[in-house]
Amino acid sequence: MTTASRTAPAARRPSRGRAPALLVLEDGRTFRGQSYGAVGETFGEAVFATGMTGYQETLTDPSYHRQVVVMTAPHVGNTGVNDEDPESRRIWVAGYVVRDPARVPSNWRSVRTLDEELAAQGVVGISAVDTRALTRHLRERGAMRAGIFSGEALAGADEDTLRQRVLASPPMAGADLAPEVATTEPYVVPALGTRRLTVAAVDLGIKGMTPHRMAERGIEVHVLPATATLEQVYEVAPDGVFFSNGPGDPASADQPVELMRGVLERRTPLFGICFGNQILGRALGFGTFKLKYGHRGINQPVKDLATGKVEVTAHNHGFAVDAPLHEVSATPFGRVTVSHVCLNDDVVEGLRLLDRPAFSVQYHPEAAAGPHDAAYLFDRFVSLMEGERA
Structure with missing residues (x-):
């Protein structure tokens, strides 16, 4: 309860x-x-x-x-x-x-x-x-x-x-909820088949299908608590770091923001989804804001601005990143562009760094239950990690 x-x-x-x-x-x-x-x-x-x-x-x-x-x-x-x-x-x-x-x-x-x-x-x-x-x-x-x-x-x-x-009940604005739902102890989801890569996944409210999707691609996933430190992240010698979905107001999640900035400083490949996208936005210096009624469901249309392709995607978020849609922004970690946008209301649905190996999306590529239009994003993460390793 x-x-x-x-x-x-x-x-x-x-x-x-x-x-x-x-x-x-x-x-x-x-x-x-x-x-x-x-x-x-x-x-x-x-x-x-x-x-x-x-x-x-x-x-x-x-x-x-x-x-x-x-x-x-x-x-x-x-x-x-x-x-x-x-x-x-x-x-x-x-x-x-x-x-x-x-x-x-x-x-x-x-x-x-x-x-x-x-x-x-x-x-x-x-x-x-x-x-x-x-x-x-x-x-x-x-x-x-x-x-x-x-x-x-x-x-x-x-x-x-x-x-x-x-x-008299507490509002969602200002709520720091990720520590209430995240694991309290680290655990490992082994790769299916040959282990190709190792990922440190910061659990901000992770869904079980997410590490499974990475395991299917030969990734050994070390799931860490929301309160994990930078030292704990790098103890697993990760090829990449993943920040999960989760509940609450991103404006209150200061600890994950500082952790992500540490990962960006080290130039380790980074992938964030949903709450992780909002955390990346804050780490880069953008603000976040509460949507009027949010996006929730498995039928939300999102456009990839680089390819023009429209994906039907799974969403669950009531907050969004406040970043300019059609221009490259300068941040402490280099240039950043908005990579995806919601076709219903022009909300930012993804960020991509041009000078460091990091990107994020506001939706759920693990897509349980469906659709699977965005599964390619896990492959993109693999390519990013393999490229940095090479």
């Missing part, structure tokens, strides 16, 4: 009776529905995810820590839950909002229902909500704090009182 949620003792059972539930937004708008998963109360930032599939990977993505995720797809839970697809050791979302949960899952790999899994992990959810209206509201007003209440947490409480509790 996340630090942002509290559930009643009875919440360890799926709510077959579907008790009444209430979603309360910080601006006062409310949505009534039925409980889904655990019964109790939870608080977090309300955001919407546009993927039609991959809900299990979404739930277990550490980047969703302390967020109440609204699924725009109307039917959720159709394929149940299995033990092969989680991207981390647990569900990280603070709360879950769906319209029509599946009554009976249908998939040969399913071992339990999504309702049962949410209840077992203490994740408070709400169903039978008009998620289309809720998504439109968040698009117009922006992502905001929310609370879900059911069971004893809802009984006898008026909406104004519940809203005050939502307003």
